[in-house]
Amino acid sequence: MSKGPTTETRAHWIEWATGLTATILVVAMIGWVAYDAATGTHAEPELVVTITAQRPAAGGTQVSFTISNTGKRSAAGVPVTGLLVRDGIVKERREVTFDYVPAQSHEDGVLIFTEDPSGAQIDLHASGYRDP
Amino acid sequence: MGISLNRDETTAAGDQQRQDEANDLNDFLIGLARGLGGALLFALPMQMTMEMWALGFTMDRWRLLLLLLVTLPLLFGIARRIGFEKTFNWRDGLRDAMVAYGIGILSSAVLLSLFGLITGDMAREDLVGKIALQAVPASIGALLGRSQLGNGGEDDQDERDPAQPRTGYGTELFMMAVGALFLNLNTAPTEEMILISYLMTPWHALLTIFLSIAVMHGFVYAVSFKGGHELSDDVPRWHALIRFTMPGYAIALLISVYCLWSFGRFDGAQAMPALMAVIVLGLPGAVGAAAARLIL
Structure with missing residues (x-):
């Protein structure tokens, strides 16, 4: 049935630490772009x-x-x-x-x-x- | 192996050794040919890209040097991952990495000469820069070619060994970085990347981020490709998202930053336009990272 490696339930804490750090990074980036999208008026080049x-x-x-x-x-x-x-x-x-x-x-x-x-x-x- | 029984032991052993040596040499030559094939397959698009020719001359020399040095541990890591893991030793890994780098340099030199892009009377800096830059993707291609262009003999058996069902977390992240770097090297030098970032509004960028993450996750988990990773029934979906997909996307973004910086795409740009370019390049990076988890 299994075609490749399976992801196990129990993971080393470092996987969670890496995962959370990455998630925070990506969420921060989304927040930044969203803020820019909300405030940015599409002005002309100066x-x-x-x-x-x-x-x-x-x-x-x-x-x-x-x-x-x-x-x-x-x-x-x-x-x-x-x-x-x-x-x-x-x-x-x-x-x-x-x-x-x-x-x-x-x-x-x-x-x-x-x-x-x-x-x-x-x-x-x-x-x-x-x-x- | 067909040694007749009536010979004495030493002759049999000698025959065996000669046979092994012949096999080794044969394997090595086949490996070289596959490497050359891989270098061609993976590097031709870049060797035929105008921006890559220009970068050979315009790219900052320190950044080029850094890229060339970073390639070494990268090749070593790939050699380690796709080689025979059980019998892997440092010497073999280093040899495979250097042979791949050599194939990359030679094939780049030959192809660029063939296209009339390098000639004997051009500036040495330009000549060396052009070949060196192309050698990076070509050498990665050479290593991948060795493992992927095979007809599925001993390599595959080793890879699908049920005794090693799960690859290490670090290896998994490393292979994602390789995949992201590979697609980024293809796309980052082109003017289209930054042009797309100029055309996009922040809303487009937000959608691109979500698409990248979705594609990465779907590629590996939802769509059951060969080599896809299946979740155990008791693992909630978001576990894999946090542990693999998000780090993978973060890696793809970091590789994008590195590539854009290497090629001088950030020079003179403030944070927001730079970030837009990173997000654009992050999409092919994410696809490359996900594909690497499946293929390698």
Whole structure:
């Protein structure tokens, strides 16, 4: 009749300890997700781009930045546009696209400008997004 | 064995020994071939996955090293479980594990070369990384192939020995971890995993959790597959749920965390999106864990 190992009634206490620990873990996780489900309003992505560093490199100046999404919805195909503006004139325009900027996460990227940005203004912003 | 009686004892013994050695060599070669088959069967999907190629280069080197080291005790544990348990010793286990790892590395190198993914003039870091990463699932496959691709000879008799009707609790949990890791290695590198987690709402995630637990429990207890575990009549159903299924699911989740972290999927993510990805990956992990309890 029996096709495989049977589970016996009497189990070592360590099996119960492991089982209870695991159950508490899983229940805690369910509670957390349920709390998030109950409180989470499905808002739109909130994309913020901040420049973190500038350094001269081969082929120009590398401008590092972080794009963070503080919203509760992920964004896909996010182009980050950088403008190098001197005396009110756009001298250079650079763009890089992120496949994903997940909800409540941040991604790092770099734009490379050929012109020396000293004395000029660098404007970085996310130009748009689509739903994943 | 057909030794004629009129020969003297020493010749008979010598013949016997030569025969045994020939048998051993034959068994070893058959084992190698099965291992190679297993490596192909289990690792081909990953060798043909684009993200796995990229990871060979982009994966953090320390995390790759850790994965390669973790694979060693893992292979040893599998070798111990599926080998001849009664005659098992450390030397044989270590040998089986290393042979499987070797098969994994060689078969990965050959296949990746065949696909034109590795060439002589590429960066050494990329080359080694690609092969090493693929060697992990391939080596697990090689070991499983040795036990599962057999025609049900001596291996099965040993496994179904009525003197050992019940496998140890620790072994059971370990095999669940192996099963979860195996399916997770298949799925964790793909972009689809995180994409699914982006598309899901917390409500979807809750349903996924319940589905994972139900599938795990059903797989092993309710559906009477070959190798399924049957409950004694006097055991309430929830006993097995607490003692086996819940730890199994927790293990599947932990393995998911490990895989996602290894492949850098958590970098820059806060807790909630990370947890969503873990829950998504936990589903194949749970199925893998449950299947491992049945198969191995």
